[in-house]
Amino acid sequence: MLFDTHCHLNFKVFDNMVEEVVGAARNNGVNHMVVVGTDERTSFKAVEIAEKYKGIYAAIGVHPHHAYKLNQKIDSVGEFIPTFAKASVGKPASAACPSKSLLDMTKWDRDPFLLDTYFLEKLITSKKVVAIGEVGIDKHEYQKTKYTDYKVDENFVEGQKKLFNEQIKIALQYNKSLIIHNRRAREDVLEILTEVWDKKMEHKTVFHCCEPDKKLLQFAKDHKIFIGINGDVTYYKEKQVFVKNIPLEFLVLETDSPYLMPRLHASFAEVASATKAEQGFGGQAEPLQKPNEPKNIKLINNFIARLVGETEEKIAEVTTNNAKTLFGIFPG
Numbered sequence: 001m002l003f004d005t006h007c008h009l010n011f012k013v014f015d016n017m018v019e020e021v022v023g024a025a026r027n028n029g030v031n032h033m034v035v036v037g038t039d040e041r042t043s044f045k046a047v048e049i050a051e052k053y054k055g056i057y058a059a060i061g062v063h064p065h066h067a068y069k070l071n072q073k074i075d076s077v078g079e080f081i082p083t084f085a086k087a088s089v090g091k092p093a094s095a096a097c098p099s100k101s102l103l104d105m106t107k108w109d110r111d112p113f114l115l116d117t118y119f120l121e122k123l124i125t126s127k128k129v130v131a132i133g134e135v136g137i138d139k140h141e142y143q144k145t146k147y148t149d150y151k152v153d154e155n156f157v158e159g160q161k162k163l164f165n166e167q168i169k170i171a172l173q174y175n176k177s178l179i180i181h182n183r184r185a186r187e188d189v190l191e192i193l194t195e196v197w198d199k200k201m202e203h204k205t206v207f208h209c210c211e212p213d214k215k216l217l218q219f220a221k222d223h224k225i226f227i228g229i230n231g232d233v234t235y236y237k238e239k240q241v242f243v244k245n246i247p248l249e250f251l252v253l254e255t256d257s258p259y260l261m262p263r264l265h266a267s268f269a270e271v272a273s274a275t276k277a278e279q280g281f282g283g284q285a286e287p288l289q290k291p292n293e294p295k296n297i298k299l300i301n302n303f304i305a306r307l308v309g310e311t312e313e314k315i316a317e318v319t320t321n322n323a324k325t326l327f328g329i330f331p332g
């Protein structure tokens with residue numbers, strides 16, 4: 001049995017394919033998946049998918065990338081009101097809120113940044129929601145983005161931090177796990193985590209798509225944070241070295257599908273010699289059919305097993321049990 005701790009079956013590329021993709025995953029032994037939200041729309045969709053399938057769970061959250069729109073000038077209040085409440089713009093706050101007891105309406109006047117997290121408290125009541133995520137800090141300058149004039153500046157990073165902090169609070173308040181996205185922002189992420197750390201977060205937090213970094217690994221070990229490894233380990237040499245240093249008790253697998261397609265090699269010997277020669281593996285890759293899917297957890301599992309010198313069964317068992325601990329899924 002295998003567990004994909006991070007996939008985006010809620011993304012448009014999988015529209016009308018979910019049934020098929022879930023079937024293919026199960027045929028490859030991937031019986032558990034967490035579908036991860038990145039904004040309001042994809043979080044709703046994650047819950048919708050999770051509620052339909054056994055073994056599928058949802059994480060809900062606002063990705064740091066989407067803090068960008070919160071950074072842009074506020075023209076009208078309406079723009080920041082979550083979809084579920086939009087119909088009630090202008091009406092008394094209580095009418096705008098479908099589950100009044102869950103939401104602290106006084107926040108409406110306090111900080112427009114926080115309005116974007118309101119939907120979380122609506123969705124969090126679903127039994128299939130196991131985590132808040134993906135949330136964190138991302139300083140990468142994306143070339144492809146829906147935001148015009150996108151640029152990573154101090155103001156944007158401040159907005160990301162605020163959003164991250166708020167969502168950690170919600171995870172703690174509702175006793176949910178936390179999926180952390182970090183890209184080129186190690187210091188900021190570790191600073192925030194150090195500030196807000198609560199023992200409750202031990203074994204309930206994951207550095208998803210973890211950068212191969214000693215400091216992150218040490219922090220993870222000290223705070224009992226899981227490390228998510230995905231398909232780029234099949235061609236990213238530094239990550240291969242990194243994986244060998246992760247104690248198995250902290251390792252979980254993820255595809256981050258539709259992204260990060262693993263690459264296949266003719267044989268593992270080929271990979272090993274390429275590693276020794278400090279070459280990339282791109283040239284030897286066999287193309288897999290896009291998009292990346294949860295079924296490819298099997299390839300990642302088997303690749304890691306050979307890399308660290310354990311059996312495929314052992315890695316599957318350990319990482320699945322770790323993932324169940326991470327998301328509090330027992331029995332199952």
Ligand SMILES: [Zn+2]
Nearest residue numbers: 134181208209
């Ligand atoms: Zn991510």
Ligand SMILES: [Zn+2]
Nearest residue numbers: 006036134256
């Ligand atoms: Zn993701």
